[in-house]
Amino acid sequence: MSDNLLSSHQQVDDKFQTLLHNASAARAISQIVEGTIGPKGLDVMMVDRFGDVVISNDGVTILKFMEVNHPAARMIINTAQAQQEEVGDGTTTTTIIAGALVAEGCSYVLKGVPVTRVIEGINYARDKAVELIRQQTIKIDDIGDELLFNVACIAGRGQKDLASLILQGAKLVGKEKLCTRDYRMADAVWARELAENEVFMGTVINREPVNDEMPRRLENPVILVIDDALQPVDAEHEVIKTEAGFKYYIKAREEYEKNLHRICDAGINVVVVDRSVDDIAEQIFTERGVMVFSRVASLEIDNLCRHTGAKKVKKAVLKRDAETIRSYAGRAKRVEVDEKLKHTCFYEGSGEKWATIIVGASTEEVVEERERIAKDAASALQAALRGGVVPGGGAIEVWLAQHMEEYAKNLEGAASFGVLCFKEALLKPFYCLAANAGFNPLEKMGEVWACQNRKKNSRLTFDSDTGKIIDAVEKGIVDPAPVKIHALKAASEVATAILRINTVIRMKDDALKKTDMKKEQRGEF
Structure with missing residues (x-):
């Protein structure tokens, strides 16, 4: 379509220009959350036009409060929110992998590899990676397993008091309830200023x-x-x-x-x-x-x-x-109004088991962040109990990347470049973990890669304090398998969708109005 056939307010981007713009937007979104991942990750401060401040290192929270206009960037943010809704954790990992997939895919396309072949390779690698993760999954049968506490502690950013509260709540409702698909333990978490940490069998309404x-x-x-x-x-x-x-x-x-x-x-x-x-x-x-x-x-x-x-x-x-x-x-059994916290507690109902976890916060500014941390811990624990755990600390990603390299060598045709693209994206969270801990990412990746390959052990990673090679599972560094699996699937899905975009065209104003009306009808506004 030539430019003179378009009205003055319509725009068409060249396909390579479109790809570069989308890759740049994806990379920018990823860079914002890269510094928050891992035990040494830092926080991001968000300020609105009135000067109100939100400080967090929770990936989906940061993305949700960002002012973003680029459509590709919004696609990645929506994917992170979907990850949060589905498993309640792993939003930062999803964002980083998605951004890396788009960037790596773009580089191969610019070198002459057809987009369809890159996407074919990414999908092939994703399926293989999910299969390998399931093979390495450690099942958890007992709700008292120490690994569950470790999962909650890691997702709770090292706050052991919150991990203990979450584990108490889990024991109250029991494994059968936690494994029910329509039960979300994160909904049981309430954070209150000046409250005492408390766990009880019952529910709360935020009313007197x-x-x-x-x-x-x-x-x-x-x-x-x-x-x-x-x-x-x-x-x-x-x-x-x-x-x-x-x-x-x-x-x-x-x-x-x-x-x-x-x-x-x-x-x-x-x-x-x-x-x-x-x-x-x-x-x-x-x-x-x-x-x-x-x-x-x-x-x-x-x-x-x-x-x-x-x-x-x-x-x-x-x-x-x-x-x-x-x-x-x-x-x-009892209903009681809490005059201090201005809510009402219903204790030991005759219906389903239901635990309420009240998290105390010292000031109003940290209430929301404490609640987010506790909800992440609850979601991670529940996911681990449902689907087991895998080695954390970037160990499973490095191990998967080694297999991706082998698959790429054995795969005929240009689709192998898509597998290599997936391999590089898998390593991106590990690089961020190492950089945030103060180490040279390439050096640490090389050490872990060599040790895993030499000992045929997928559990090996580095200690974020000392830098020494450790067994992640022995040290209690584990992540829920469902979180990893969903993150790979979600990141691959949004990355391939962005790579497929060949041209960007500005819609007519009346078309925009119809789109907005449909969104409003679906409740998206």
Whole structure:
């Protein structure tokens, strides 16, 4: 397509120029998080236009707060977020490998290797790498295995107090619960300023009762969860001006009040509502000694229902008899309001096992970071229990890279260059680990490569303090296998998608509007 066929606001990039731009963007994103990886990794400070500061070395947090406009860079950020959603850890590794894959792939394409052959080699190498990781995976059968604590400690950036809390919570819910696909242990973590570290069987809602006249503690509570607003029929102003309309309004209000008393008569003494609670309900429930919570977050409600056995109901259910209403209720051993932390704890519910891990923080500035660290530790522990562990400290990446070199030699055709591309990308996290620890990356890689090759041992790496060669598993340096596998798959997927881009064209304004409307409908805005 010649340039004179395009309107003035449209742009087309030459295919090599497009590739270079995308590789540059991918490399820039990778460089931002490279300094944070490993036990010696440092933090990144992010400042908004108002001067508010966020300090973190969590890869996905850094990427999420970045102001990024380049489409290829946004693709990598979205991949890191998908890694976080799926396994809860490994976002930095995913970003670094993806950036390296794009950069290495670009270099081979510029040398004349067809893009399709590079992608073919990357996909081949990815499948082989995943297979090799599974062969090296160490299964964990006992929740008391010391390796689980080590996994939590590494993901928790060496904070042993947080790792201990996570392990206590894991023991409370048990292995069977942790291995359930729809249970996310990270959701059990709460960080609070000036709180004491605590683990208990139960769940929390970040609300206090709607007024101070209501009870602050109840034994053996019967809990009703209303997925609706608690208020009478809203009569329009013009309707109640007529006699018939006013009578209807009065009758509906009386019926509403009867329904509220029926809840109390059913033995319900805790009511949790996800929307508003009107003055009538607040007054009646206060007089009857019922605890009421309004505008509770949907995730908190879901957790409460699962732990207490409560079933969410609509307001229409309140018209039924007391026995039917009571059948929807959940139960717990105790409910208690924490005046200091301004939330409410439900202890030992009659439904699913559910542990809550409260993490204390000394100041408001570090609360969010402490919570992120604890959530990463919880996700890593759960992933390790589900899928086992592999040698950490970059050991498994170096070992995989050696095999990639062998595969490339035996693979015919230009696809071998894609395998070599994958090999170099695998080594990138190791280089960053060594550099962050203060060592020469190439020198350390050469030492580890030689030792692994000589001893036929995939567990060998270097000590980040002394630089000496060690057995990672013996030293307790392990990573969850599912995190490594998903990181390789995610990084390969986004890298090949970026390498496939041949041309970038600016869309028409009306097309952009349609795209934005679709995103809004999907809830992406």
